[in-house]
Amino acid sequence: MRPMDNDPAVIDEMLSNSRTIAVVGMSDKTSRASHNIGKYLAANGFRVLPVNPALTQVLGIECYPDLDAAQAAAREATGAGIDLVDVFRASEFVPPIVDDVIRLRVPYLWLQDEVIHDEAIARARAAGVKCVQNDCIFREHARRHQSRPA
Numbered sequence: 001m002r003p004m005d006n007d008p009a010v011i012d013e014m015l016s017n018s019r020t021i022a023v024v025g026m027s028d029k030t031s032r033a034s035h036n037i038g039k040y041l042a043a044n045g046f047r048v049l050p051v052n053p054a055l056t057q058v059l060g061i062e063c064y065p066d067l068d069a070a071q072a073a074a075r076e077a078t079g080a081g082i083d084l085v086d087v088f089r090a091s092e093f094v095p096p097i098v099d100d101v102i103r104l105r106v107p108y109l110w111l112q113d114e115v116i117h118d119e120a121i122a123r124a125r126a127a128g129v130k131c132v133q134n135d136c137i138f139r140e141h142a143r144r145h146q147s148r149p150a
Helices: 008-017 033-043 067-078 091-104 118-126 137-146
Strands: 020-024 047-051 084-087 108-111 130-132
Touching (some): 008 108, 008 137, 020 033, 020 067, 033 047, 084 091, 091 108
Parallel strands (some): 084 108
């Protein structure tokens, strides 16, 4: 495995252990992947915290301007913080998101399809954050969910 490949065991762990997911770049446009994947996550038992400074609400869920506000809301509501940050932003915006994830001590970071930043991911991993990049959380969750015996 190359250093930046995604580890299937880490994906399993992330999907099993995460309950509260901040979706950075979640859109209110129904044609956008971020909207539909956020909706899927919410429908599949995850607490979704949309993060988008241009919106106040998505899917009837309060939207937060940044990860700090989302983390504060998660802690207030559940006593625990964000478990996973799911990123739907262009790759060049990843480094400051990684800074926030490290500072806020979020254990998991997921960069969606075509979101790749090896240096930022290496920095996050060095800080103890388990990471996935250039993969789809919906696709990975659905694959695992469908393969479970009834």
